[in-house]
Amino acid sequence: MINMETLYQIGYGLFVVSTRDGKKDNGCIVNAFQQVALTPPWLCLSISKLDYTCELIQKTGEFCASILTESTPFDIFRRFGFQSGRTLNKFANFPDKKRAENGLLYLTKDCNGYICGKVREERDCGSHIVFLCDTTEAQTLSSEPSLTYAYYFKHTKPAPPKTKTKGYRCKICGFVYEGEPLPDDYICPICKHPASDFEKIE
Ligand SMILES: Cc1cc2nc3c(=O)[nH]c(=O)nc-3n(C[C@H](O)[C@H](O)[C@H](O)COP(=O)(O)O)c2cc1C
Incomplete structure (x- = not known):
């Protein structure tokens, strides 16, 4: 695994x-x-x-x-x-x-x-x-x-703004994908990191 x-x-x-x-x-x-x-x-x-x-x-x-x-x-x-x-x-x-x-x-x-x-x-x-x-x-x-x-991650990157938007946020640069679900092969348009680097906005 x-x-x-x-x-x-x-x-x-x-x-x-x-x-x-x-x-x-x-x-x-x-x-x-x-x-x-x-x-x-x-x-x-x-x-x-x-x-x-x-x-x-x-x-x-x-x-x-x-x-x-x-x-x-x-x-x-x-x-x-x-x-x-x-x-x-x-x-x-x-x-x-x-x-x-x-x-x-x-x-x-x-x-x-x-x-x-x-x-x-x-x-x-x-x-x-x-x-x-x-x-x-x-x-x-x-x-x-x-x-x-x-x-x-701890000190340089600013904390993400509070948002009511539903979707997924890139943990690397903060870009928000609005929608559900996040496609498995999605690539962040800003920093080019993959779907595995996104977290769900709760
Ligand atoms: C924290 C962080 C780490 C990154 N690490 C890499 C990396 O190891 N390899 C890579 O190809 N891009 C990495 N990137 C993405 C590139 O820096 C980004 O896609 C950049 O805009 C590419 O610029 P260019 O098209 O002028 O080459 C990283 C971005 C960030 C914010």
């Missing part, structure tokens, strides 16, 4: 993964990013096929992950996690950024370090593409504690 709730007990960090399409920089909030080998220090990054970031990494083979800190305001999630770079420039008017050696942007605020990767292999895993990558650069910026997914 698979209790999907048990998978929530896995701990994650949170990152802004930046990419570039030649002219325009893009950034996307990601939790599914990890170092998975020591020698060499290989990285694993899992990106939803619906994200523009997925297309850009497949095209360029490169990314830069900014490690977010507990100081990160919810606005960073709104900017990089709840809208797509397909239709707008998420780094426009964003002051706290610099370029890494591979030319991609990293955050200079609310970020304690950044790690750049180059794709070695990619694997189609259904909803996501999993990229196995070499580390090409890694720099520490501060000793502020890294933001965890658990901390984000």
Whole structure:
């Protein structure tokens, strides 16, 4: 038996993964990013096929992950996690950024370090593409504690507003699906998380 709730007990960090399409920089909030080998220090990054970031990494083979800190305001999630770079420039008017050696942007605020990767292999895993990558650069910026997914839920994400609406709320971003029942294959239009990440509004 698979209790999907048990998978929530896995701990994650949170990152802004930046990419570039030649002219325009893009950034996307990601939790599914990890170092998975020591020698060499290989990285694993899992990106939803619906994200523009997925297309850009497949095209360029490169990314830069900014490690977010507990100081990160919810606005960073709104900017990089709840809208797509397909239709707008998420780094426009964003002051706290610099370029890494591979030319991609990293955050200079609310970020304690950044790690750049180059794709070695990619694997189609259904909803996501999993990229196995070499580390090409890694720099520490501060000793502020890294933001965890658990901390984000407890302290960063605002409490959902009280509503009389009947339906289901996305636990990741707060989007409300009005209706009954929630289709099993439903995907949040805002943060692209699946039906299993929705809770019934009581
Ligand atoms: C807390 C949080 C965690 C997320 N984790 C991931 C992730 O691990 N992988 C992923 O592909 N998308 C993840 N997302 C969703 C993307 O950040 C979101 O779909 C983003 O708008 C995609 O932007 P893009 O189309 O410009 O790439 C997450 C969103 C949030 C708010």
